[in-house]
Amino acid sequence: MKDRIKYDPYNLIITGVGGQGNVMASRVLGNIFSAKGYTVTIGETFGASQRGGSVMSHLRISSESVLSPQIAKGQAHLIVALEPTEALRVLSGYGNENVKILCNKRPIYSGGVISGEQTYPEMDQLQEWICEYAGEVWFIDATDEALSRMKNPIFGNIIMLGALAATGSVPLEREDFEAVIEKSLPESKIGINLEAYDLGYAMIAEN
Amino acid sequence: MNILSTGEKGSRHLLMGNEAIARGALEGGISVAAGYPGTPSSEIIESLAKISKDHHLYVEWSTNEKVAMEVAAAASFARLRSICVLKQNGLNVASDFLLHLAGSGVRGGMVIIPCDDPGALSSINEGDTRHFARLLEIPLLEPGDFQEAKDMTKWALELSEELQTVIMMRSVTRLSHASGSVVLGDLPEFGAKAEFRHEGFLLDPNEGIVSSAPVEIKHSQQQEKVKKAVEKFETSPFNTYTGPESPELLVITSSACNLYSREAINILDVKDRVGILKLGTTWPLPEKLVAEHLKKCEKILIVEEVIPFMEENLKMLAQELAPQIGQKTLMGKRDGYLPMVNELNPDLVINAISKILGIEYQAVPEEYATGTLQKTFFGAPVREWIFCPGCPHRASYWSINQVLKLDNNQGFVCGDIGCYTIGTLPSGFSTLKTLHSMGSGTGIASGFGKLKPFGMKQPVLSVCGDSTFFHAAMPALVNAVHNKSDITMVVLDNSGTAMTGFQPHPGLEANAEGNDAIKLDIKSVCESMGAYVKESDPFDLDNTREVLFEMLEKKDGVKVLILRQICALSPEKKGKKMFEMAVDESRCKGEKCGCNRLCTRIFRCPGLFWNKEKGTSKIDEAICAGCGICSEICPIGAISKKEVTQ
Structure with a gap:
């Protein structure tokens, strides 16, 4: 293991809303760290949650053993949020004052918000709250970038993985990503996923 | 490349619990796998279906779980090994056959794999299937991590064949849908030959007829098999103890709760005070092994999901052992240290252990916990389940609702399980007024439809999906037609078992393995039963409403409206806008x-x-x-x- 994780186990949560590619992102990351020789455990909440519900993947990266597929309260080291209110929700369960957060700013409205029974917070307010309860925070427009540059919002999750690499929070290199998607995706999809990864990387690295 | 198929012995991979079970079944030399889709179990059959050709398997999505169990049992009677996979609801469906299978015994190794859903993350109940093991009197196994999920599947097949009894291996969502490191074993040579022998002495287990009668003889034989299983359990490597020689507290646990318990002990840093007896063989309990560990200390905490199953069995055993080992204090769910509903997690176990040991534990400072909770309350609106964009069910319910409102006779709709369950919620316009098991909407409607002599005047409707139609709604429809019940059944046909990941069903032209299959036409089936049948595209709101009105006006007898529009998440449609x-x-x-x-x-x-x-x-x-x-x-x-x- 050439690259070291900063804590052992390292507890990473990927959160979002059903349909955002949460599960795919957690599989790719899990396979990357598994290939590096770590023992990875992933706990996932999906199924009915795909129907507009909150989706959460708990990734545990350890040099030793398989761990609980659910992280204990307050034990997250890093939260990757594909939707900003989901970042807040995860903070209240698993956050702590040192937790790092990488957050996509594009809102997905719940049924109650669409109908007017609930209110979605103002983005400035939401960002302020997230910052108040985290150690280090990066906000990016991953979905907007996927829509404008790649004409498909589904690449938002891969843009987030590129951005994650650029934060330097976990040992993650472009070649790690490439090696894993080469095994799991058809050849025709490799280039476009690398493009999304690079876009995300640049969004953090160039700021 | 498919790791399950090509992964070499000794190689290590990150596998989902369900993939680990599928690989274990391959290593255990199965020839047949059958099941009915249900979260969190579906990936076991899906994984095997993908590689069926390479491993000479027959893999089937059956019409329902009872038939799946019968299909798997047939393989076993023909001396092949088989598995049957289902979610907790499915074991109820299959239980009638199972009670007889437990009595008749099996020939080739046969393992039933129910995947429970503690916390009902993708269910409308959190039934605990372990009780079936006791009811049916068959051995019960529960893997405690991902490696065990694989290894135990293989062992269960061998044990089943050796003892000639069906064996149950129970998984849960947090293993089936979680992923972890698994070291692969050997794949056996295939080439098992199927032959059903039936001309020997009546009671010969290998040559006679397969039946649970004569009951007294077969029931005694069954209980002997269970006793032999317990002997094996006493020395099973799936039962492990970790901890000090004389702990202050002994945790007895199984399944995913094993991982939660280990996490809790690590976080509380009480490795030198608390021991864990992890049981992989949970019914019947290995008495000598348990006695050996109960001796170790006075306080015992049982950590399990959902109902206090092990707790009750352990308490009974501890009482019998009391003269030898003394009176012990067994804690768990019945005294409130752990909750009786919902899934467990590391925090609930931390809470129980810290209470028993008198440890103060706080995950995060009080102000952080209350601060984030408040901000979440105001800033993160709760997400209810909602139909996907482009979902045909939204359009179907829109029409059904409008027609019922305009009809203004307090008509109502009885529902069942599928994506269209969302019809109970505001995002399904609160259309469904009863919600139970597969096919129940139509069965209940059939009953409501006969209540006219008691003064009931409301129009009665039911909905069911296309897969559910074949699974359990057909007998209900037969009942309604035969008994002249006045109902309108709406089949929400979206061309697949959508809720669980779009698996095929008897109404489609391909089967689980992707081969050609005979397609049964729902319309013809209903017509041949004698129902009045119409079809409509739910996206054609005007026509759908018109047909529904016609059906409500047509009194007496069974009307069936098939609303056909393919699921928005289907491979054909996904990502393509009309x-x-x-x-x-x-x-x-x-x-x-x-x-x-x-x-x-x-x-x-x-x-x-x-x-x-x-x-x-x-x-x-x-x-x-x-x-x-x-x-x-x-x-x-x-x-x-x-x-x-x-």
């Missing part, structure tokens, strides 16, 4: 319109939201699936659709 949608902001009058934002307030499609600043509705282009229905419901035509040329 229409480019847009809201004309100059025409949308928003809250000033008589409709009072009908499109967002009631219709609730994730792809269409209310733009507060502009006071109009707006299409979310990242989410909209382009089905075009919202343009039909806007009373002033402010939502336009433009056909997309593919």
Whole structure:
């Protein structure tokens, strides 16, 4: 293991809303760290949650053993949020004052918000709250970038993985990503996923 | 490349629990796997179906779980090894056959794998299937991590064949749908030959007939097999103890709770005070092994999901052992240290252990916990389940609701399990008024439809999906037709078992392995039963409403409306828009319109939201699936659709 994780186990949560590619992102990351020789455990909440519900993947990266597929309260080291209110929700369960957060700013409205029974917070307010309860925070427009540059919002999750690499929070290199998607995706999809990864990387690295 | 198929002995891989079980079944030399889709179990059959050709397997999505069990049992009777996979609801469906199979015994190794859903993450119950093991008197195994999920499947097949009894191996969502490191074993040579021997002495287990009668003899034989299983359990490597020689507290646990317990002990840093007896063989309990560990200390905490199953069995055993080992204090669910409902997690176990040991534990400072909780309450609206953008069910329920409201006779709809269960919620316009098991909507409707002599005047409707139609709604429909019950059954046909990941069913032309299959036409089936049948495209709102009205007016007898439109998440449709949608902001009058934002307030499609600043509705282009229905419901035509040329 050439690259070291900063804590052992390292507890990473990927959160979002059903349909955002949460599960795919957690599989790719899990396979990357598994290939590096770590023992990875992933706990996932999906199924009915795909129907507009909150989706959460708990990734545990350890040099030793398989761990609980659910992280204990307050034990997250890093939260990757594909939707900003989901970042807040995860903070209240698993956050702590040192937790790092990488957050996509594009809102997905719940049924109650669409109908007017609930209110979605103002983005400035939401960002302020997230910052108040985290150690280090990066906000990016991953979905907007996927829509404008790649004409498909589904690449938002891969843009987030590129951005994650650029934060330097976990040992993650472009070649790690490439090696894993080469095994799991058809050849025709490799280039476009690398493009999304690079876009995300640049969004953090160039700021 | 498929790791399950090509992964070499000794190689280590990150596998989902369900993939580990599938590999274990391969290593255990199965020839047949059957099941019915149900979260969290579906990936076991799916994984095996993908590689069936390479491993000479027959893999089937059966019509329902009872038939799946019978298909798997037939393989066993023909001396092949088999598994049957289902979720907790499915074991109820299969239980009638199982009670007989437990008595008749098996020949080739046969393992039933129910995947329970503690916390009902993808269910409308959290039934604990372990009770079936005791009811049926068959051995029960529970893997405690991902490696065990694989290894135990293989061992269970061998044990089943050796003892000639069916064995149950129970998984849970947090193992089946979680992933962890697994070292692979050897794959056996295949080439098992199927032969059913039936001409020997009546009671010969290998040559006679296969039956649970004569009951007294077969029941005694069955209990002997269970006793032999317990002897094996006493020395099983799946039962392990970790901890000090004389702990202050002994945790007895199984399944995913093993991982939660280990986490709790690590976080509380009490490795030198608390021991863990992890049991992989949970019914019947290995008495000598348990006695050996109960001796170690006075206080015992049992950590399990959902119902206190092990706790009750352990308490009974501890009472019998009391003269030898003394009276022990067994804690768990019955005294409230752990909850009787919902899934467990590391924090609940931390809470129980810290209470027993008198340790103060706080995950995060009080102000952080309350601060984030408050901000979440105000800033993160709870997400209810909602139909996907482009879902045909939203359109179907829209029409059903409108017709029932206009009909104004307090008509109601009985439902069952599938994506269309969302019909109970506001996002399904609160259309469903009863919700139970597969096919129950139509069975209940059949009963309601016979209550006219008791003064009931309300129109009765039921809904069921296409897969559910074949699974359990057909007998209910037969009942309704035969007994002249006055109901309207609406089949929401979206061409697949959508809720669980779009598995095929008997109404489609391909089977689980992707081979050609005979397609049964729902319309012809209903007509041959004698129902009055019509079809409509739910996206054609006008026609659907018209047909529904006609059916409500047509008194007496069974009417069936098949609403056919393929699921928005199906491989054929996913990511492809039929229409480019847009809201004309100059025409949308928003809250000033008589409709009072009908499109967002009631219709609730994730792809269409209310733009507060502009006071109009707006299409979310990242989410909209382009089905075009919202343009039909806007009373002033402010939502336009433009056909997309593919």
